[in-house]
Amino acid sequence: MTKKQPLKTINWGIIGLGNIAHKFATDLLTVEGANLYAVASRTQQKANEFASKYNAEKTYDSYEALAKDKNIDAVYIATPHALHKENTLLCLDKGIAVLCEKPFAMNSEEVAEMIAKSKAKNTLLMEALWTYFLPHYQYVLNALNEKKYGKVLKLEADFGFYRAFDDASRLFNKALGGGSLLDIGIYPIFAALSTLGTPKSMEASATFFENGADSSCTMQFEYENGAKANLKSTLLEDTPTEAIFYCESGVIKINGGWFSPSTVTLIPNEGTEKTIDFGYKTIGYSFEIEHFNNLLRQGKTESDVMTFAFSEELISTLDTVRKIINLDYS
Known part of the structure; x- marks a missing residue:
């Protein structure tokens, strides 16, 4: 009987430490081969408190500092919607795989820019719409x-x-x-x-x-x-x-x-x-984390479930609805 090979550990960073980041971190700790390595907030105190609660090894008081850490394999972006594009590009530029919370960005133009950067850097990017993986x-x-x-x-x-x-x-x-x-x-x-x-x-x-x-x-x-x-x-x-x-x-x-x-x-x-x-044992974020980790281990740069094409259609539909109801974020 062949011995099961241990999974390559994925070192995670989290940018933005609000409510959803707490849920994500809780589930990350349940996933085999996943390690919460670093967290970043705009204040050192908030980063320290979060890291202490979830046993993260490193804390940063800026997103830029976290993105410079060469030990990070993947970053979960949990900042407000309007910052998703900026934070995603920051990490992709450093060759760090990005799981960005939904909505991917504010509009189709921003999403197109993020996907183009992922392709240019040959680095994994996925919109974190957890429902798809439940x-x-x-x-x-x-x-x-x-x-x-x-x-x-x-x-x-x-x-x-x-x-x-x-x-x-x-x-x-x-x-x-x-x-x-x-x-x-x-x-x-x-x-x-x-x-x-x-x-x-x-x-x-x-x-x-x-x-x-x-x-x-x-x-x-x-x-x-x-x-x-x-x-x-x-x-x-x-x-x-x-x-x-x-x-x-x-x-x-x-x-x-x-x-x-x-x-x-x-x-x-x-x-x-x-x-x-379905006998759920976690909050539910563990399923998208496992999917993303497997993509990363396989060297993939795009999900076969939450594809770029689907994310593009989703944001395009949101853009259309906004136009119909006259909702302008600018």
Whole structure:
């Protein structure tokens, strides 16, 4: 019996140490062959506190200093949306692989620049849209591809939660890409694009906070084959956060928190309803981390799941919706 070879350890750095970075670091510690090596914040104290909590070896009080560390294999970028392009280019320039939190950047032009840099440097780059890698979502994709209940007639997907408006919060800061669309509206759009593909037409409407950031966005996509997608994001109310695929002979429903570890309910037109539990043991970021680590070990420069083409289509769709609702971040 051949002995299993140990995995090459991937030394990770994290840039931007907000809430999502804490979740990512928690899961990184569960992944075999992954090491949280360095973290960077704009203040040394915040970097020290984060490093102490997750046993990172190095701390930096600037992103530039972290990017100069030659021991880093990969960087997770968890800064506000408006900084994604700048931070990604900084790391790619140093030949460091980048996993950049969604949305990839503020618009299609920025994303094109990031992808061009990745190709020029022959260095791995991927948008961190964790949902794509979750087992329950992969299960649903397979069920839809295999036409378990025939073709999809309609998708309904929402993501909404209530937050009291706070002008000082990144979530509401329009200059940083705050508002419902880029922060959470990206998820229902992702569900439509990853299952139904490119729509033939789009309609959208939105409400806005006083500072111009969008407080809610409702979208309708129509497809050449007659399928429809009704999508919603909002910061004004808690919504069911479900993704429901109405098919010819049944319904496939991803239950509450559909974009994160969840359960899937199968509802055939004839037969017994069944709910599948996927037995998640982590927050859910571990799956994209494992995928990214494997790409890096194999010398790949692009994901075969979260491809450049898909990221380009996703940001292009977001650009189109913004144009329809007259949302201008500049």
